Structure formats: structure tokens, C-alpha cells
Amino acid sequence: MALSGPLSRRAALALITASAALAAAPGRAAALTETEAEGFVRQVVDEVVSLVESGKPAPEQQSGFRALFARRAAVPSVVRFIMGATWRDMSGAQQAAMEDAFLDYVARVYSELLSSYSGQRIEIGQVQDFGRKGILVTSTARGEGVEDVAVEWLVSDRGGSGPQLVDVVIEGLSMLQSQRQEFAAMLDKRGGDVDQLIADLRAG
Incomplete structure (x- = not known):
């Protein structure tokens, strides 16, 4: 189960970039433990696998992914990071609408990416605590x-x-960094x- 060796340079750089999404996030310092973070990732993986193996039609799976992301992801912090400087110029109504539209977007993207799933198993490996930035759980x-x-x-619990x-x-x-670049281009x-x-x- 364990994954040996230090975090790769590319993954470390991606983590540093991604952690910027939390830099301005409100709330307390993370009290999350490595064991809790690992357990959380296992739950997410189990939910994803259950969904892709459900045999449900694509629209229902997409709806399931949307609900999963809304429940499990730090959507406000993620969207704020992805939108960059533009976020500060958006009205409150636009920010709320963007968060909602983002969930539609990621549900489509990830349901398509996982449509090729064919029984792969996820093995949890190294878990590293990066303090206020969160905890990184590696897997294969x-x-x-x-x-x-x-x-x-x-994973972080800074949202409270x-x-x-x-x-x-x-x-x-980093999917977060990739989406930031993609949204900037769009x-x-x-x-x-x-x-x-x-x-x-929203329209897809």
C-alpha cells in the first residue's frame, strides 16, 4: 500500500502553485490530521468508483459528479483562484453564478475523463503535511x-x-493550475x- 520515495519535483511545484488558492481563504489554520486526510481521500475515491461503476446513463453520472464536487471540493476557494484578478472585479451575483457554472463544467469534464475507467484500483501511498497549505495524499x-x-x-479543512x-x-x-490557464483563455x-x-x- 505504501508509496516510497520523496514527492516528485513536478508534483511539489504543482502543490506550491495550487496552495495559492488557499492563501486568502478565510478561517482557522488547518487542524486536519494526516490520518483524517487519508480517510477523506479514500471516501472520495470510493464515491467516484461507485459512480463510474453504477451503470447509470451519462446525464445521471454527470449529475452525480456535480453533487460530489459540490460536497467534497473547496469550490469558493478554487473558483477564486481560477478566475485570478478578474474575481475582484466581479459582482457578488457574478461570483455566485460562476461557482455554480464551474460545478457544471467540472462535472462534464471529469465524467468524460472517467468514462474510460476499466477497473483500475487506487492505492494510497505517502501522506505529507504542508501546514496551512493542506495535506497531500499521494496515490497510484x-x-x-x-x-x-x-x-x-x-486536502484542507481551512474552510471550517x-x-x-x-x-x-x-x-x-495540477488540475487547478490547468483550469486557471484554460479559464483565462476562454x-x-x-x-x-x-x-x-x-x-x-452552463450550456456546455
Whole structure:
């Protein structure tokens, strides 16, 4: 079960970048323990696997992923980081609408990514405490006939409502950072029109 060796340089850099999402987050310093963070990740993994193995139609699985992200992810902090400086210029109504549209977006993206799941198992490995930035739980996805995939999960409880997922780092690539770059490109393509971006995210 254990995954030996230090955190890879790419994953460490991705973690440092991702932790910026929590830098301005309100709330107390994390009191989360490594054991709690590991247990939380196991719960998330079990929920994801249960959903993709459910045999439900794609729209129902997508709805399930949306509910999972809303419950398990630090959505306000994540969306604030992804939107960057633009977030400060958005109205309260736009910020709330963006959080809602973001959930629609990630539900579609991750349900599509996981549509190729074919029984891979997730083995939990090293767990590292990064203080106020959160706790990183490493894991490896293994399966017959496919290459192993390293997956790191950044977990924090700084929001004050228990453990929440802040980022997922796949093979050293931060999903949080990737989405920030993607959203910046999408916003630029729309001439900085936040309302249009929100509408397009909802429409898919």
C-alpha cells in the first residue's frame, strides 16, 4: 500500500502553485490530521468508483459528479483562484453564478475523463503535511494492461466545514493550475465578458 520515495519535483511545484488558492481563504489554520486526510481521500475515491461503476446513463453520472464536487471540493476557494484578478472585479451575483457554472463544467469534464475507467484500483501511498497549505495524499492508479498513473490529492479543512479537496495533481500536473490557464483563455476569447463565459459554461 505504501508509496516510497520523496514527492516528485513536478508534483511539489504543482502543490506550491495550487496552495495559492488557499492563501486568502478565510478561517482557522488547518487542524486536519494526516490520518483524517487519508480517510477523506479514500471516501472520495470510493464515491467516484461507485459512480463510474453504477451503470447509470451519462446525464445521471454527470449529475452525480456535480453533487460530489459540490460536497467534497473547496469550490469558493478554487473558483477564486481560477478566475485570478478578474474575481475582484466581479459582482457578488457574478461570483455566485460562476461557482455554480464551474460545478457544471467540472462535472462534464471529469465524467468524460472517467468514462474510460476499466477497473483500475487506487492505492494510497505517502501522506505529507504542508501546514496551512493542506495535506497531500499521494496515490497510484493501477490496472491490468495500462500504465500506472500517479495522483496526488491536496486536502484542507481551512474552510471550517471539515476536509475539502483543493486540487488533484495527475502525473505532476495540477488540475487547478490547468483550469486557471484554460479559464483565462476562454475569458480572453470572449473579450473579458464574464457573463458570456458563465452562460457558455452552463450550456456546455
